[in-house]
Amino acid sequence: MSGRRPLVAGNWKMNKTGAEAREHCVRLRELLPGEPAAEVAVCPPFTAIEAAAEALAGTPVWVAGQNVNEAAWGARTGEISAPMLLAAGASGVIVGHSERRAMGETDAQVAARVRAALDHGLRVILCVGESLGQREAGETEAWVTGQVRAGLAGVERAETARLAIAYEPIWAIGTGRTATPEMAQEAGAMVRAVAGERVDAPSLLVLYGGSVTPENAADLLRERDVDGALVGGASLDPEGFARIVSTAA
Ligand code: PGA
Secondary structure, three states: OOOOOOOEEEEEOOOOOOOHHHHEEEEEHOOOOOOOEEEEEEEOOOHHHHHHHOOOOOOOOOOEEEEOOOOOOOOOOOOOOHHHHHHHHOOOOEEEEHHHHHOOOOOHHHHHHHHHHHHHEEEEEEOOOOOOOHHHHHOOHHHHHHHHHOOOOOOOOHHHHHEEEEEEEHHOOOOOOOOOOOHHHHHHHHHHHHHHOOOOOOHHHHEEOOOOOOOOOHHHHHHOOEEEEEEEEHHHHHHHHHHHHHOOO
């Protein structure tokens, strides 16, 4: 971290009902009183966004969706649009998570979704990251820089403050096999450099994601180009998540 206010975001994935989200967020309110030194976001499933936003009203913790369609409305069964996320109380959204990409989301779709989210006033957490095979084949840099360039294709420099890029190596997600701090730093610096072609690199938030825990967060977040974390499994427990936030702060 280097002068940038860190962001810790909890990606709940397909976990928690509205009632469970409310309970979790009420507990988070108690655990994170006042204005935490790190920025904090929670990313519930669509059906729990409203409950989470209500429980966090009046706090600096913001709520984000986990995906957004590029269209504002229409015949797109099962999809959710940016205006719908906003109306439910979200102020941001994750775009291009590897679990979405594995279901067929393309770079072009990711770029269109980033653009749609920004157009409607949402903040964006854009996810990029390589597979184990790509890392072992020495293709990490080519792959990740390609994803960053594609995802940012329509983004303007003035929008930097509403953007974060999460470097999440696929082999580290949900596996307990965290990237080393050196790997996270190397990838974070690379993401920042290539993102600088379109956005303001020095102020851009670059997060690390992939098996972040209260135990390993400090070592990862100490790195210069790791401005926070996108936390999956460990964000489901409010106490553990709050510990990660206090590490970042
Ligand atoms: P994890 O997930 O922390 O459970 O590895 C991170 C993510 O997928 O965002």
